Amino acid sequence: ANLVLRSSDFVDFYVLEGLMRLISPHFDSLFPLNNPRTKDGRAVICVAENSKTMHQLLSIIYHHTDEVDMQDFELYTSIVKAVRVYRMATIESKLRKQALVSRLPAGESLRMYALATTLQWGDVAKAAALNTLPRPLSEISYLKELSWITGADLHRLVSFRFRCGDAA
Known part of the structure; x- marks a missing residue:
């Protein structure tokens, strides 16, 4: 991991910059970072989402999970909104399909x-x-x-x- 994403509740997530840039035009547009904040020699990007949302979103990105628990509608909504902000079309499509077939x-x-x-x-x-x-x-x-x-x-x-x- 060569990049840190810091959630709104100050939890740090160590991620691969290349993967984040590949999956998100938003993150790609942030580079090169001007005078970045650093931690352990890695650039830090502060995000608006809380750690629960970021954990679930990164779990989808890194293929630790394929779906979001639809029983937690607040979490699902916050993930979908983050995906929209970061313009992650592939993940949005996956979440849309999940919503279409899920039993709420x-x-x-x-x-x-x-x-x-x-x-x-x-x-x-x-x-x-x-x-x-x-x-x-x-x-x-x-x-x-x-x-x-x-x-x-x-x-x-x-x-x-x-x-x-x-x-x-």
């Missing part, structure tokens, strides 16, 4: 709809919308993720639910 807990479908809509993952948003159907609208409560989408996005979901109800 019943209450997470609306959250996934909001995330997928925000990311413009139409196929995932449609699958998540379908997964909201078993719950009546009257049982759906406010989620902070709803603030990520527009009123038009929410209207599309409600209209979709009504059309599905009419078809049944």
Whole structure:
């Protein structure tokens, strides 16, 4: 390892600069570093993500794991957002496919709809919308993720639910 990524909670991750530059145009654009902070003779790059997010993201990059635990939606969301920031298209594609085929807990479908809509993952948003159907609208409560989408996005979901109800 010849580069240190320092998380927002000050955990250092020793990584291969070449791999990070290869997988992320964002990291590639950072080099050469001007007057880098160093630790043990290695350049240090501070990142906005916490250590839990960075650990999982690096586990995917280094092939220690193929998937993120979808039961921890907060973690999944933070990883997807980091992947977007760092423009890691290959990993985003992998996470998108995982979201498309995963079985989320019943209450997470609306959250996934909001995330997928925000990311413009139409196929995932449609699958998540379908997964909201078993719950009546009257049982759906406010989620902070709803603030990520527009009123038009929410209207599309409600209209979709009504059309599905009419078809049944």
